[in-house]
Amino acid sequence: MPWPKDHKRATRERIVEAASRAFRKRGITEVSVGDVMERAGLTHGGFYAHFDSKDALLAEAVAHAGAQARERTAKASDLLTLATMYLSEEHLRDSEGSCPIAALGPELSRSDPHVRRALAAEIRTRLAGLRELAGNERHVAGVLACMVGGLIIARALSPSDAKLFLQECRAFLEEKLA
Amino acid sequence: MPWPKDHKRATRERIVEAASRAFRKRGITEVSVGDVMERAGLTHGGFYAHFDSKDALLAEAVAHAGAQARERTAKASDLLTLATMYLSEEHLRDSEGSCPIAALGPELSRSDPHVRRALAAEIRTRLAGLRELAGNERHVAGVLACMVGGLIIARALSPSDAKLFLQECRAFLEEKLA
DNA sequence: TGTACATCAGTGAACGCGCGTTCACTGATGTAC
DNA sequence: TGTACATCAGTGAACGCGCGTTCACTGATGTAC
Numbered sequence: 180m181p182w183p184k185d186h187k188r189a190t191r192e193r194i195v196e197a198a199s200r201a202f203r204k205r206g207i208t209e210v211s212v213g214d215v216m217e218r219a220g221l222t223h224g225g226f227y228a229h230f231d232s233k234d235a236l237l238a239e240a241v242a243h244a245g246a247q248a249r250e251r252t253a254k255a256s257d258l259l260t261l262a263t264m265y266l267s268e269e270h271l272r273d274s275e276g277s278c279p280i281a282a283l284g285p286e287l288s289r290s291d292p293h294v295r296r297a298l299a300a301e302i303r304t305r306l307a308g309l310r311e312l313a314g315n316e317r318h319v320a321g322v323l324a325c326m327v328g329g330l331i332i333a334r335a336l337s338p339s340d341a342k343l344f345l346q347e348c349r350a351f352l353e354e355k356l357a
Numbered sequence: 358m359p360w361p362k363d364h365k366r367a368t369r370e371r372i373v374e375a376a377s378r379a380f381r382k383r384g385i386t387e388v389s390v391g392d393v394m395e396r397a398g399l400t401h402g403g404f405y406a407h408f409d410s411k412d413a414l415l416a417e418a419v420a421h422a423g424a425q426a427r428e429r430t431a432k433a434s435d436l437l438t439l440a441t442m443y444l445s446e447e448h449l450r451d452s453e454g455s456c457p458i459a460a461l462g463p464e465l466s467r468s469d470p471h472v473r474r475a476l477a478a479e480i481r482t483r484l485a486g487l488r489e490l491a492g493n494e495r496h497v498a499g500v501l502a503c504m505v506g507g508l509i510i511a512r513a514l515s516p517s518d519a520k521l522f523l524q525e526c527r528a529f530l531e532e533k534l535a
Numbered sequence: 536t537g538t539a540c541a542t543c544a545g546t547g548a549a550c551g552c553g554c555g556t557t558c559a560c561t562g563a564t565g566t567a568c
Numbered sequence: 569t570g571t572a573c574a575t576c577a578g579t580g581a582a583c584g585c586g587c588g589t590t591c592a593c594t595g596a597t598g599t600a601c
Contacts, residue, residue: 181542181597190544206467208386211587224591225545233588280510282463288513289384298513320522321507321529325499328506332458332498335466335476344498351499355533359564359575368577390555402558403578411555 191229193219199240199247203282204275207237207290234290238297241287244279245301249308251276258312258322259356265326266345266352271333280305281330316356325352369407371397377418377425378453381460385415385468412468416475419465422457423479427486429454436490436500437534443504444523444530449511458483459508494534503530 197218201210212233213223230236251270255261264270270277279287280302287298302323309319316322329348333341375396379388390411391401408414429448433439442448448455457465458480465476480501487497494500507526511519 181599182544183597186597187544206386206464208384208587209467212589213587221544222546223588224547227589227591228544280513284509284513285460285462286384286464288509289387295513299515299518302510302513318525318529318532320510320525321503324506324510324522324526324529325503326506327510328502328504329499331462331466331509332480332502332505335458335462335473335480337477340477344502347496347498348502351496351502351533354496355499355529359566360577361564364564365577386554389553391553399577400579401555402580405556405558406577 187229190219190221194221194226194229195236195239195243198236199244199279200275202237202240203244203277203279207283207286212236234294237287237290238293241279241283241294241297241301244282245297245304247276248278248280249305251278255312258309258314258316258319259353261309261312262322262326262352262356263349266329266333266349268342268345271330271341271345274334278327278330281327281334284327284331314356322352322356365407368397368399372399372404372407372414373417373421376414377422377457380415380418381422381455381457382453385461385464390414412472415465415468416471419457419461419472419475419479422460423475423482425454426456426458427483429456433490436487436492436494436497437531439487439490440500440504440530440534441527444507444511444526446520446523449508449519449523452512456505456508459505459512462505462509492534500530500534 194215198210198215201215201218211223212226215236216223216226226236230239252261252264255264265278274282280298284298287294305323306319309323313319325348329345333344333348336344372393376388376393379393379396389401390404393414394401394404404414408417430439430442433442443456452460458476462476465472483501484497487501491497503526507523511522511526514522
């Protein structure tokens, strides 16, 4: 083996990380394979030594982004705290590192079956995480919907309107979950 | 005037309608100017007699889709009824005629300023509509977030999971708004 | 310890393709006589 | 009423461009002697 054992795996992970951030920030079709490779410090030609297609990369990038997004709220010990962290201005601004459901949901739902499956799996994992913190709340789906929709809508508004919108969403959930 | 007075305006409206449905169903970058024109029964070359650019069309298509989406819930006389109509399986399946915030939100937020402005305007209109039906609910932003997020997430799931997810979202809002 | 070699991760030119946009034109229409 | 004409909505070939993907290659590496 003329190269360090984990060299290729490390490069592959660098590509997934670069893709996952670029897609969330700029959208799937707006980011080319060449963009991703450049961001990973490589040239575009080497891409197909690591992935079968852009869609195969996308499916992995979604899983990677999902895990990263779950870390953001990992310390929350109840549903309201988790939702408050999610509906924060910090999360709003950090589009590159944000929840892929909010950043790319509709686009991913229209993508090829492998990608769709990765998104559906992430949603199921997310719901399971919420159920563990559910307390008296029987309908965690509604909480997740409010989180994702809240972030998506806030991102469409001006900074000041976005701030107010997030505040209202948090207040809404506070009343429901208190 | 060698053509009926409203001929060109009618053609233009046919293009906007075709675009608005195609974009919602398949996404913005996945639908070409040629696709839109074909759907409107025309050839691609004529497009620029009606619009300056694909983005100019998109901004109008968002406004058109928004108005169409508001009609779906126009008969609702209270917030819960409106949300229940929005979170229906009928709306889930009718992606072509559905709410553009749910179908295209994140993509539109990343689009050019004219498009973004059209989306922000539609959201403000939507919030104003909800406030009119608000009753005791002070945080209509949370209701809209739950509607939009609920539809987006349901569309990522299998038909049976989607049905359950929508049910849970409706039950969630029922408890909050009752 | 030093050198020759085989490996294979990464390079970069090339491919066919469809995109958004432009433009010289065609031909159906309402108007003037 | 019938015909010649000017208008302009719509046509379709063409443009430059960037995309996803392929492939012959290069050159840095660990191994064998």
